[in-house]
Amino acid sequence: MSERVTLFVYDLSHGMARTMSLGLVGRQIDAIYHTSVVIFGREFFYGQGIMSAIPGTTPHGQPIERVDLGETEIPQEVFMEFMDNMRETYTADAYHLLDNNCNNFSNDVCQFLVGRSIPDRITSLPADFLNTPFGQSMRPMIEGMFGPSRHEASPSPSPFSLPAAAPTNSFSTPSTAITTTGGATVPFMTDLSLLRSTIQNNTATVVYFTSATCPPCRVIAPIYDELVLAKGSQIKGVKVDIGMAQAIGRAYEVRSTPTFMFFLRGEKFSQFSGADQAELRSSIDLLIYSAHPAHPHALLSLRQYKELSGTPIVFNALDKIDPVFAKLKSFLPTEAGLSEADIKQLDKIQVWLSKRATAKATQTPEPTMGELGPSWKPLLTKIGSILPYENQFPLLDILRMLVLHARVAEVYAKDGNQTLINAFKAVASHGNEGSKPAALMTLRIACNAFSTPLLGTYVLSSAARESTKQLLVTTLLSTVDQQRQTAASLAFDISVRVAESRSRAKDTVHPSLSGDILEDLEEDWNMECLSAIAAALEKETSEEILHRLVASIANFIYMEESYSGAVLMNILGVPDVLREMVSNKIIKSANIVGLCQELQEMIRTAVEAQAKSS
Template sequence: MSERVTLFIYDLSHGMARNMSLGLVGRQIDAIYHTSVVIFGREFFYGQGIMSAIPGTTPHGQPMERVDMGETEIPQEVFMEFMDNMRETYTADAYHLLDNNCNNFSNDVCQFLVGKNIPDRITSLPADFLNTPFGQSMRPMIEGMFGPSRHTPSPSPFGLPESVPSSGLSTNSFSAPSAITGGATVPFMTDLSLLRGTIQNNTATVVYFTSATCPPCRVIAPIYDELVLSKGSQIKGVKVDIGMAQAIGRAYEVRSTPTFMFFLRGEKFSQFSGADQAELRSSIDLLIYSAHPAHPHALLSLHQYKGLSGTPIVFNSLDNVDPVFAKLKTFLPAEKGLTEADIKQLDKIQAWLKKRAAAKVNQTPEPTMGELGPSWKPLLTKIASILPYENQFPLLDILRMLVLHARVAEVYAKDGNHTLINTFKAVATHGNEGSKPAALMTLRIACNAFSTPLLGTYVLSSAARESTKQLLVTTLLSTVDQQRQTAASLAFDIGVKVAESRSRAKDTVHPSLGGDILEDLEEDWNMECLSAISAAMEKETSEEILHRLVASVANFIYMEEGHSGAVLMNILGVPDVLREKVQNKVVKSANVVGLCQEVQEMIRTAVEAQSASS
């Protein structure tokens, strides 16, 4: 018997978003959506975990809209089992305002019940909000409360958010800038305490004091915008209209406009008055040079290193789905075998992966998470508990294929049981020689974790990084070529993530796009990884594996603050090892030889810079 599925849509702002969003965030937002799913006479929603109530009796009152999602043939007992399994993902602690909220829950439930997504205007709201200047300014605070978000704001000119359109409204901190044709503009500030905080919190800051009655100000303003925005994260630019922010004008003793003040690490560095373009340009350049002395690596011509791919190495083959499942079933003991429901669920996983494989080849639609079945994850955990470690490699191969899917990866990234980390630990426990196939598949799972930003971040988070490092260290010196090659791939992927994080760490506009994800990696953790990679390079005789190891070292030490990684590589004799590999013809290809030489130069210049600063 079919059952009607209804989506209840609520507006948590009670109409305020529709009336005020354009003025506040520069974009029309019709509602702050909360959704729930009504089926089997109950209203299911996500808040402090998965909850249910008599429809219309939740604390949210009556919905503003009811959407008929269709009918489902799924029995109530199967649905309730699905809800029980979902509780592992949608826990109270796993709630994320942007990534794992009530609307994600409703979408997953509707996909399972009727194979449909909830309206796009609801699921796209976080991305729409983050693509506004106000949303980007709020992102660090939101992520400070809930953790990093998988949403990436769309870039705008100069890599900065466009200014909020003028609407006649202003907040206590910002007022809308004048429209400037053809590009983004530096924001205005009207709050004295916010300005002081900005100056203190940025290494290099320039403040442009202007006024509405100043003709030269209108001439120099677009030039100021272009100069400041073209410098990206090297300098923070601010505008102050002293007619609107008189307290700021008095505090900084501005006597005329235009006046430019330059601040280095919170202290006034210089200032001048007048619309002199040449002086403005040279003053900005001098401030940046004083704030950010050139890293020694910035002076090197690193053609091979800069030509390296920034894409992680992953193992994305889906060609052997049927043989893997057949092998797994031969290992399942009859006395501890699976139930009929388990077999059906295992078949669903197999069919889901085959549909994914076909979708890649034929450009057909991907299967939904609902098609994966209600208890796929508990079943994999159950099988792992049944099988001895040496027989787990087909199960691990299935997991390798599954984590390539973004939503599956998200489940494991938010897994309170740390299933992946326990898998990594098993290699260290049994030794990489204990079960060579299982260790190899585990390494491939670790590499595939980097196929999605969220799971790649998770395996290097404080909860997981020690196990990830131990997996790397345990396998880099394996006697099995394929295992060492995959371990070198993992080292490369970790290096890519470290380098990506470092390149974004100074981005004051989008600090959460990766720059703050890994900045708290302990120096000891980096040093242990580099030590293991160094030892592996010394013993390695395969050029292909050496290429990945050398590339990982380059990513670890390039533009590194403090040069500790490069200094360690020098102490461990890595430059000599690389020279010997080239001289002994272990490394022959021109691109690998060139990379070895560039890494030697990175180490040499970093060590010299560190010695000079001591």
Template sequence: MSERVTLFVYDLSHGMARSMSLGIVGRQIDAIYHTSVVVFGREFFYGQGIMSAIPGTTPHGQPMERIDMGETEIPQEVFMEFMDNMRETYTADAYHLLNNNCNNFSSDVCQLLVGKNIPDRITSLPADFLNTPFGQSMRPMIEGMFGPSRHTPSPSPFGPPALAPTSGLSTNPFSAPSASTGGATVPFMTDLSLLRSTIQNNTATVVYFTSATCPPCRVIAPIYDELVLSKGSQIKGVKVDIGMAQAIGQAYEVRSTPTFMFFLRGEKFSQFSGADQAELRSSIDLLIYSAHPAHPHASLSLHQYKGLSGTPIVFNLFDNVDPVFAKLKTFLPAEKGLTEADTKQLDKIQAWLKKRAAAKATQTPEPTMGELGPSWKPLLTKIASILPYENQFPLLDILRMLVLHARVAEVYAKDGNRTLINTFKAVATHGNEGSKPAALMTLRIACNAFSTPLLGTYVLSSTARESTKQLLVTTLLSTVDQQRQTAASLAFDIGVKVAESRSKAKDTAHPSLGGDILEELEEDWNMECLSAIAAAMEKETSEEILHRLVASVANFIYMEEGHSGSVLMNILGVPDVLKEKVQSKVVKSANVVGLCQEVQEMIRTAVEAQSASSS
């Protein structure tokens, strides 16, 4: 189901640019543009990091213009994962008036959602401004505030600071970046309901109440930033300027600054007032200790597990492009064959893949998407409808090579026809023995989906995860060694994504961004995957395949909250299975033996912790 994408355009000068710019800068500037993107019922914008709100309720007031950017087919959960990845680029401290600002963010979002940028009149404003004498005189001051600009002078939105603030949120002079935290600072918050939501949605939260007229706040602010940010995801830190957010100050009865309030699972845990560094440090440590008892895995020495690659296993060979296309053409009967235009398009796909293979080998520029041809995807869909399942393996091999390209992966991540889902389901429908080559190529497609974050998230999103699980479960017990090996690779890739998701800090200050969507994988889904992997390990006699299966289990259960995966593995007898594989010499390599022993320890310590907590 498609979603409408709308660009909200604001004038941060509230008309001053239009009326005064000609006299000040010598050129007519209609507005100091700030933009945001409205999609999925939320308004997304960039200021103190990536923010979101109910459309029209941001600090910028009402937009001067609403631009219809089109419709997107990207699922909401895939978009939220994209937002999560973008937060690494669009951080509060990475804001740059000329290079990395709200309009760059909006353009990137629109490029993903609808494949086009926001209007040039908005993104070209910095170049227009810098090309004026006044802009040239202001350039040293702007670069002194934000760092060197890549413009010489050339694009990136906003006008002179004299006309407008640099972001949608008010800034505070005491939020100077801390050198020891790489320039990052804890964000300010001005909305009472958002603050309450943050406190409720985080296990441990500390709120620093400050004000612009408070000298001790100047001293403690960078120390607060350093302490909070050094704790990573263990604690959520927020700043509130009670001069700008009077409603918050009144609601929490703040009578002096600086004041620090500490919340544990939504309830006030403690508070104190004053710029006491020692008390702040000890209060944060006590809150974290109360909120996050040490995980039993934290005390284990897991050299083999921690030495595992965090890179998904993919199948990226391009050395059989011509034979694959030749084989495909032998399967296309004349009476149901392709039109002349179809044949030309198929030749374009073949030439594009060969050119991409050559570019990778010689490290030269890759072919553009335009060279792939205008109807490559409809043609592949048409061929799939013509061929019986047992003859689809060359077509699937072509798709396996195509999805390694980020732009092709993007097409399939926003595919309304659910091509990959249907492909995965076909293996379960026909059985992995129904067509061994087709099942193998489908597994390779699934593994290659993890080569790009967008498609990797899509195959584990609520839209596709059930078909991904069916593919995995169906093939893990195949009688074909190559299928089991590739299914074990898929299990490993899923485990890598799960472990990566668990290690990411969730942005609970902005619940609409949802953190990492994979945190929301249902427990039942995880348990079914783990059950299938456990059954496969018991029967497996190949050390290489066992290595991938054991590594996938390790990723599923390491530092897992609630220990449900470890408890299941214990119930299914996985520790005994691993012990037997080592004793019978099915597993001989030192690194694999070590990993088996570490997984046994992970399961044992987690089960003991679970038993202790329930007794």
């Protein structure tokens, strides 16, 4: 389904540019532009990194213009994956007033969504400004704050040019000016409302108040930068020059510089004045400890757990291609309605997979997507609609092999026909009494989805996660060993993504834009998966399957903030089940026994921590 894309255009000068620019810079400037992109019910913009908000609620007020850029067919999950990649480019430290600002970000987003650029009058403003006498005089100071600009240098300003002064407006969010001292530095803020918002939206914040005429500030500044940047995942640091941001200085009653103020969950925690390095270090450490007390799992020695592979389990065999296609063709009824072109297309898929298998074995170039044929996906969909469920397993096996290819996986991640979702639902609807080969091949498809980040994200996205859970829950208790083993592999693959998401540093200012779809997983969904895994664990007798189930539970509950998964496992008696299995020699391997013991400790310490906090 298509989604409308709108560009919000703001004037950060609130009309002052239009009225004063001619006299000040020698040419008419209509606005100091800031832009954002509205898509999927959110407003995305670049400030302290990539941010998002409910449209029209950002600190920039109301837009002066809304530009309709058309509609996009790109799904929300794919867009969020793109945002995740963009966060590596549009970081707070990478902000540049002239070269890498909010308007560059909006332009890149619009190019991705609809293939269109934002209006030239916005993107050309920095160059136009630098071509004025005032812009030439301001350039040294701007480059001193942000680093060299890619815009062509203008001739040196005349001695009679206007004197350089601190800018009162910017081409983007006014809070993101960066000092540069040869390395990464902490951002300056000049806007009071954004500073307050930052303090409120971060668990731990330290604000360094400085001034240009303060010699001790120049001594302590690089120490402050080093400390804050080294602990960037635990604390948010900003700087305020009270000469440039007098309103902030008055609001926080700063009477001397340097002054350091520490905030915990939006409330002032402590402060001190002076360039005391030891006090600065200890104050930052105390704030971090108060904001992020050590998780009980961090205090455990978890050697077996830490040695678990973080690589998903996939089924990548490509050695039985011809028999699979022969079986599929034998199932196709003569009156199926396949045309001669359909048969040729099916043969192309077979040849393409065979070439890919050969390329992998000989480490030679793989066949191109063009060689797969123009109608491979519609044909597979058509065949799926013809065959009864019990005869679909060779078709599903072909799909298992295809989704191992990144480009094919991308096609199914953007699939409007919901091919994978429907396949997962079919297993759940037929239950354990349905076609066991079809269920097995569907499980392997689900595991192989995790071979590429995009498709792995899709099967856990809001569109597909319920059917993925149904597939897992249905098959974990199967009477077929091979099916249970593959279901346990799927449980492990899901748990790996959950653990990865939890370990990734979060955007504490705008957590809704941390870039990973798994952060939006409902706790109920996690608990239902864990309940099914625990039920399968209690009945299982295969040590290999038990190993995957134990590893899955460990991934689900390791370092979880709410402790809810560990508490649930304790209620369901998982520690007792593990002790009994080890005691009865159902689990004998030393590494698995060690993992079971570590999981019991993870559950125990989390339950105790939850009891203390409640």
